[in-house]
Amino acid sequence: MSEAASEQPLLQVRGVQTYYGKICALRGVDVDVPRGKIVTLIGANGAGKSTLMMTICGSPKPREGRVIYNGEDITGLPTHEIMSRDIAQSPEGRRIFPRMTVLENLQMGAMASKQDTFDGDLRRIFDLFPRLKERQAQRGGTLSGGEQQMLAIGRALMSRPKLLLLDEPSLGLAPLIVKQIFNVIQELNRTDGLTVFLVEQNAFHALRLAHHAYVMVNGAITMQGTGKELLAREEVRAAYLEGGRH
Amino acid sequence: MEYFLQQLINGLTLGSIYGLIAIGYTMVYGIIGMINFAHGDIFMVGSFIAMMMIVALGLTASAGLAFLLLALVLVLIVAMVFASVWGWTVERLAYRPLRGSFRLAPLITAIGMSIVLQNFVQVTQGARVKPLPPIVTGGFTLVTGVNGHNAVQISTMQIVIIVTTFLLMTGFSLLISKTRLGRSQRACEQDSKMAALLGVNVDRTISLTFVMGAALAAVAGLMFLLYYGVIDFYIGFLAGVKAFTAAVLGGIGSLPGAMLGGLLIGLIETFWSGYFSVEYKDVAAFSILVIVLIFMPSGLLGRPEVEKV
Numbered sequence: 001m002s003e004a005a006s007e008q009p010l011l012q013v014r015g016v017q018t019y020y021g022k023i024c025a026l027r028g029v030d031v032d033v034p035r036g037k038i039v040t041l042i043g044a045n046g047a048g049k050s051t052l053m054m055t056i057c058g059s060p061k062p063r064e065g066r067v068i069y070n071g072e073d074i075t076g077l078p079t080h081e082i083m084s085r086d087i088a089q090s091p092e093g094r095r096i097f098p099r100m101t102v103l104e105n106l107q108m109g110a111m112a113s114k115q116d117t118f119d120g121d122l123r124r125i126f127d128l129f130p131r132l133k134e135r136q137a138q139r140g141g142t143l144s145g146g147e148q149q150m151l152a153i154g155r156a157l158m159s160r161p162k163l164l165l166l167d168e169p170s171l172g173l174a175p176l177i178v179k180q181i182f183n184v185i186q187e188l189n190r191t192d193g194l195t196v197f198l199v200e201q202n203a204f205h206a207l208r209l210a211h212h213a214y215v216m217v218n219g220a221i222t223m224q225g226t227g228k229e230l231l232a233r234e235e236v237r238a239a240y241l242e243g244g245r246h
Numbered sequence: 247m248e249y250f251l252q253q254l255i256n257g258l259t260l261g262s263i264y265g266l267i268a269i270g271y272t273m274v275y276g277i278i279g280m281i282n283f284a285h286g287d288i289f290m291v292g293s294f295i296a297m298m299m300i301v302a303l304g305l306t307a308s309a310g311l312a313f314l315l316l317a318l319v320l321v322l323i324v325a326m327v328f329a330s331v332w333g334w335t336v337e338r339l340a341y342r343p344l345r346g347s348f349r350l351a352p353l354i355t356a357i358g359m360s361i362v363l364q365n366f367v368q369v370t371q372g373a374r375v376k377p378l379p380p381i382v383t384g385g386f387t388l389v390t391g392v393n394g395h396n397a398v399q400i401s402t403m404q405i406v407i408i409v410t411t412f413l414l415m416t417g418f419s420l421l422i423s424k425t426r427l428g429r430s431q432r433a434c435e436q437d438s439k440m441a442a443l444l445g446v447n448v449d450r451t452i453s454l455t456f457v458m459g460a461a462l463a464a465v466a467g468l469m470f471l472l473y474y475g476v477i478d479f480y481i482g483f484l485a486g487v488k489a490f491t492a493a494v495l496g497g498i499g500s501l502p503g504a505m506l507g508g509l510l511i512g513l514i515e516t517f518w519s520g521y522f523s524v525e526y527k528d529v530a531a532f533s534i535l536v537i538v539l540i541f542m543p544s545g546l547l548g549r550p551e552v553e554k555v
């Protein structure tokens with residue numbers, strides 16, 4: 001990696017336009033995720049947040065624009081190749097393999113990991129989420145929502161990513177569990193320097209956590225600033241925080 | 247009782263062959279949600295390649311045991327390689343380009359490839375049945391009957407078929423449940439988009455699934471050839487329909503289901519022929535399929551559709 005590359009953001013999204021057939025879901029999105037930071041993207045349901053997450057991972061592919069990871073243009077690459085570059089995603093809806101055990105789900109997470117560090121990584125995940133250890137022989141489909149979210153994050157961490165993409169980890173979870181999950185994310189960022197790109201509809205916690213934040217409306221970025229700045233803005237509070245504060 | 251035992255041995259032998267072919271149907275269905283309609287012909291290709299190799303090597307029953315064993319393993323490997331290449335080709339030409347198009351499209355291309363292959367074999371090998379003198383001979387008498395009646399015998403070939411099938415199925419189950427590749431296959435089956443997000447090469451995994459099914463069908467092809475001693479270009483269709491029935495009976499998508507279904511279809515056919523009439527053995531097998539599906543729509547070991555996440 002060159003000197004310049006280590007100073008540029010870990011992830012750069014440049015002018016990305018993504019379509020589903022004729023429907024335009026992203027209309028030229030620019031996002032920077034600097035190394036070691038937590039960047040949050042908030043927006044209403046249907047704004048295009050998940051589409052951006054998936055476009056970064058190469059499925060669907062953008063019609064225009066580029067995705068640059070660690071100085072490398074990854075726009076045209078197949079998903080499995082993008083994911084073997086220290087990027088991991090815990091997608092919307094968690095997508096736990098329902099008929100695999102918790103342990104097997106975590107083994108799947110280690111698929112893209114280059115070295116054989118499985119035992120140590122597993123221990124670390126179990127330290128972060130002790131519930132998963134208790135349930136390791138249980139099928140993924142039988143876990144509670146909160147446990148599934150822990151598993152989804154744990155699975156993503158098994159590949160030792162540098163960049164973690166998190167799509168609505170708080171969706172449908174009890175406040176206490178949301179808090180627990182956000183604490184883990186913050187801790188990973190602080191102690192391991194993990195770079196996090198976090199998508200949330202439920203904005204209060206996500207903005208408090210964020211070093212930098214974006215607001216997306218109808219497939220375009222309409223506002224950005226530090227988490228604190230956005231939290232203080234009236235239009236953000238009105239649109240995204242009502243009922244979101246636990 | 248002796249008659250029953252004899253039919254049981256014969257049924258298990260036939261059922262083993264069906265079961266091995268059925269695995270290919272069920273695995274491909276599991277991973278892409280579609281039936282590989284060219285799978286029966288992969289079995290046929292395996293059988294023909296084996297026949298050509300055996301003729302080329304000049305193998306006969308009089309060959310020494312060590313040579314015979316070595317030669318048959320060689321024949322098996324070559325048959326598996328050819329069948330695998332054909333299985334891979336079917337996926338690349340008939341299925342992959344049409345992924346995401348309407349559901350019947352790949353079915354039509356697969357049937358097309360199946361017809362092409364059948365005709366190719368018919369033209370190059372002739373339409374008549376090809377006989378092969380017995381190579382694996384001998385056997386054991388388990389029960390000596392009275393004046394040659396009620397004897398129970400098991401031939402060496404039957405032992406080979408049942409043991410090979412048992413070993414392959416055990417090995418295969420372990421592969422699917424314990425290895426990295428098996429886990430990837432199950433992951434693609436349950437949520438291929440998520441599998442890709444974890445770094446799994448989904449296309450390659452699907453290709454490998456076709457190849458694995460084809461390799462097992464080639465084993466079945468060689469054993470069928472050695473057991474019955476006659477093959478023609480049409481055996482793939484007949485065995486394919488039976489094995490497909492077996493996969494549906496056991497619960498399409500389920501590996502143990504395919505094995506169980508294969509054994510059951512083999513047993514039903516054999517017992518029906520043995521106790522009632524040979525003419526209606528297929529009717530019996532299909533009737534049982536219909537009855538099972540009425541009461542258990544997803545087959546004996548299949549997963550009910552409600553578990554979609």
Ligand SMILES: Nc1ncnc2c1ncn2[C@@H]1O[C@H](COP(=O)(O)OP(=O)(O)O)[C@@H](O)[C@H]1O
Pocket residue numbers: 020023025043044045046047048049050051052
């Ligand atoms: N697979 C798809 N096919 C067609 N349209 C889609 C698909 N996924 C999402 N969309 C549409 O794209 C827009 C953005 O969706 P999405 O990215 O899921 O938004 P968000 O994650 O912000 O709720 C929505 O209008 C949605 O209906």
Ligand SMILES: [Mg+2]
Pocket residue numbers: 046049050051092168
């Ligand atoms: Mg979303």
